[in-house]
Amino acid sequence: MSFMKRFSQNRLAVIGLAILVIAILFVTIGPLVYPTDQIRTVLESADLKPGVEGHPLGTDSLGYDVLGRLMVGGRTSLLVGILAGLLATVIGTLWGAIAGYVGGIVDAVMMRIVDAGIAIPAIFLLLVLSSIVQPSEWIMILVIGFVSWLVPARLVRAESLSVKTRDYVVAARAMGGSHTRIVVQHIVPNTIGTVVVNATFQVADAILLVAYVSFLGMGLQPPATDWGAMLSDGLGLVYQNAWWLILPPGIAIVLVVCALNFVGDGLRDVFDVKGKTA
Amino acid sequence: MSSIPDSLPATVAQQAAVAGKRPRRNPYLFFLLRRIGQALIVIFVVTVVVFALLQMLPGGPARGVLGVQATAEQIAQFNHEQGYDRPVWEQYILFLGRLLAGDLGQSYLLNMSVTDAITQRLPKTLLLTGLSLVIALVIAIPVGIFQAVRRNKGADYTLSTIAIVAYSTPSFFLGMLLIMIFSQNLGILPANAPQGETIAAVLAEPQRLILPVLTGAIPLVANFSRYMRSSALDNLSEDYIRTARSKGTPFRRVLSRHLLRNSLTPVVAMLGYQLPVMFGGALVIEQLFNYPGMGLLFWSAAQSSDFPVLLGCVLVISIATVVGSLLADIIQSVLDPRTRGGIA
Numbered sequence: 001m002s003f004m005k006r007f008s009q010n011r012l013a014v015i016g017l018a019i020l021v022i023a024i025l026f027v028t029i030g031p032l033v034y035p036t037d038q039i040r041t042v043l044e045s046a047d048l049k050p051g052v053e054g055h056p057l058g059t060d061s062l063g064y065d066v067l068g069r070l071m072v073g074g075r076t077s078l079l080v081g082i083l084a085g086l087l088a089t090v091i092g093t094l095w096g097a098i099a100g101y102v103g104g105i106v107d108a109v110m111m112r113i114v115d116a117g118i119a120i121p122a123i124f125l126l127l128v129l130s131s132i133v134q135p136s137e138w139i140m141i142l143v144i145g146f147v148s149w150l151v152p153a154r155l156v157r158a159e160s161l162s163v164k165t166r167d168y169v170v171a172a173r174a175m176g177g178s179h180t181r182i183v184v185q186h187i188v189p190n191t192i193g194t195v196v197v198n199a200t201f202q203v204a205d206a207i208l209l210v211a212y213v214s215f216l217g218m219g220l221q222p223p224a225t226d227w228g229a230m231l232s233d234g235l236g237l238v239y240q241n242a243w244w245l246i247l248p249p250g251i252a253i254v255l256v257v258c259a260l261n262f263v264g265d266g267l268r269d270v271f272d273v274k275g276k277t278a
Numbered sequence: 279m280s281s282i283p284d285s286l287p288a289t290v291a292q293q294a295a296v297a298g299k300r301p302r303r304n305p306y307l308f309f310l311l312r313r314i315g316q317a318l319i320v321i322f323v324v325t326v327v328v329f330a331l332l333q334m335l336p337g338g339p340a341r342g343v344l345g346v347q348a349t350a351e352q353i354a355q356f357n358h359e360q361g362y363d364r365p366v367w368e369q370y371i372l373f374l375g376r377l378l379a380g381d382l383g384q385s386y387l388l389n390m391s392v393t394d395a396i397t398q399r400l401p402k403t404l405l406l407t408g409l410s411l412v413i414a415l416v417i418a419i420p421v422g423i424f425q426a427v428r429r430n431k432g433a434d435y436t437l438s439t440i441a442i443v444a445y446s447t448p449s450f451f452l453g454m455l456l457i458m459i460f461s462q463n464l465g466i467l468p469a470n471a472p473q474g475e476t477i478a479a480v481l482a483e484p485q486r487l488i489l490p491v492l493t494g495a496i497p498l499v500a501n502f503s504r505y506m507r508s509s510a511l512d513n514l515s516e517d518y519i520r521t522a523r524s525k526g527t528p529f530r531r532v533l534s535r536h537l538l539r540n541s542l543t544p545v546v547a548m549l550g551y552q553l554p555v556m557f558g559g560a561l562v563i564e565q566l567f568n569y570p571g572m573g574l575l576f577w578s579a580a581q582s583s584d585f586p587v588l589l590g591c592v593l594v595i596s597i598a599t600v601v602g603s604l605l606a607d608i609i610q611s612v613l614d615p616r617t618r619g620g621i622a
Contacts, residue, residue: 012439112316116323119599120592121554123561127580128588132334208448212562215450218580231451235566238457238469246458250451257446265442 013266019259036068085203087145092152100160193271200264392590403571410494422506444500471569550606
């Protein structure tokens with residue numbers, strides 16, 4: 001059965017894919033269709049309820065239009081989350097492939113480093129790092145990528161251990177293929193199912209991590225924002241029942257992360273791999 | 279490695295036999311020592327990482343302790359007294375020595391040692407996460423078994439989907455929703471956690487613990503019910519279940535006496551690996567509900583760049599995680615001897 005056909009049999013995965021496409025259009029095309037000023041604060045029109053004065057989702061305490069802010073903030077959340085997730089996948093894949101392929105003491109050392117990394121909760125490490133360096137979008141991508149590559153490293157190592165004993169790898173060695181060539185040309189491509197499926201979950205986790213860091217006030221500096229920071233801003237207004245500051249960014253995070261998890265489950269069926277269950 | 283045709287995981291003794299070595303006299307002891315050795319190595323790597331972070335601090339530790347007003351001479355003198363002008367490896371040995379003596383340094387702001395600050399706050403965090411964990415297990419175990427029994431039926435799909443949604447919800451958003459619903463609109467539960475100094479004082483206000491504990495428990499229910507479901511599914515197709523059924527044992531009894539015990543083992547092993555998730559959750563929950571545990575300590579330290587406290591917390595949490603996974607593996611090996619050889 002073809003790739004697309006198998007994927008489309010999983011209804012949740014198709015819904016997830018649709019949500020992702022809509023979310024990406026929302027944060028890229030959205031601000032062009034619905035332009036708002038997200039730099040200058042307009043205190044005269046602060047704390048407006050949804051629907052008042054042409055603000056469909058109201059305004060926040062600095063007078064920013066919430067719908068427009070959702071688009072601009074979402075751009076950051078998605079950009080940082082996707083790139084950090086992909087970076088983590090690349091690092092983890094190479095690390096795991098090399099560890100599994102080389103084996104022996106190198107493997108043991110590399111995997112103990114992974115164990116140590118898993119023992120240090122990423123969110124704590126991120127907060128320490130963001131109190132050392134002032135976070136920008138690119139720094140957040142790098143830092144989140146560098147603290148979350150551990151799971152793919154473990155999964156790919158396990159695959160790499162079995163792939164390296166296959167005949168085609170032995171044959172490639174016998175023909176004089178270099179180690180680098182074997183890792184890049186044979187080991188990595190043969191773990192691609194695991195890698196692709198895990199990359200989806202990795203991006204989902206990275207989007208959550210970005211939100212956590214921003215929510216804890218250690219993310220980007222205003223007026224730049226993202227969905228986590230928007231929730232953090234809304235926190236002070238929980239008691240004024242300002243639900244329009246809390247539900248939109250919160251639901252946006254949940255929708256996108258859910259969608260990625262659904263797509264990941266669908267891809268797992270397509271590639272027929274075992275692994276992390278969301 | 280792939281030459282063992284048996285589908286069962288090979289024991290250490292079998293592996294040794296295949297490799298042509300003399301079988302170990304006590305494979306279980308060998309497994310334990312090997313696993314403990316691994317944990318010690320991991321803790322060593324963690325200390326190196328924390329030490330490296332310490333080296334990255336802006337202006338070094340002297341600037342942090344003495345403040346921005348300090349002169350170059352004062353800093354040089356401080357560095358000399360503290361040994362910061364020695365070679366890096368010597369500094370690491372000093373750092374390790376202080377660590378073994380339980381000395382994590384002095385907080386920049388709290389006017390107390392980091393060790394004191396952590397020992398004061400840690401029990402409260404353990405209480406909060408412990409309560410969340412117990413509640414999560416009490417809910418997730420029956421739910422997971424129920425899903426496995428009704429697999430691929432409507433109820434199973436619905437519960438699995440709910441679990442993914444719960445898993446995808448950041449706990450701070452979940453906590454804010456609970457506050458909005460139960461404190462703000464219904465007005466039945468307070469949104470402020472107990473502020474008491476001691477555990478007894480905290481427990482004296484149980485109604486203030488409900489929302490924080492729930493916020494911690496819901497994502498864990500999502501995780502554990504998924505593990506429980508897949509573990510119970512694996513076991514349901516085993517022969518011993520069929521045997522028990524064919525003897526005429528009532529299905530409920532098969533579930534509670536046979537299935538439950540056997541499918542819990544892998545879930546126990548997962549508990550150890552959930553520790554980072556739980557500590558991460560505590561960080562947000564304590565900040566959200568203003569609960570004075572280690573998460574809040576860490577958060578305020580991050581706000582004020584109190585690096586000794588930050589790194590002390592990272593160290594304590596990481597070591598707790600390593601020890602937790604070690605204990606989980608050992609418990610699993612006691613419950614299910616088949617897993618004794620299977621750890622890479």
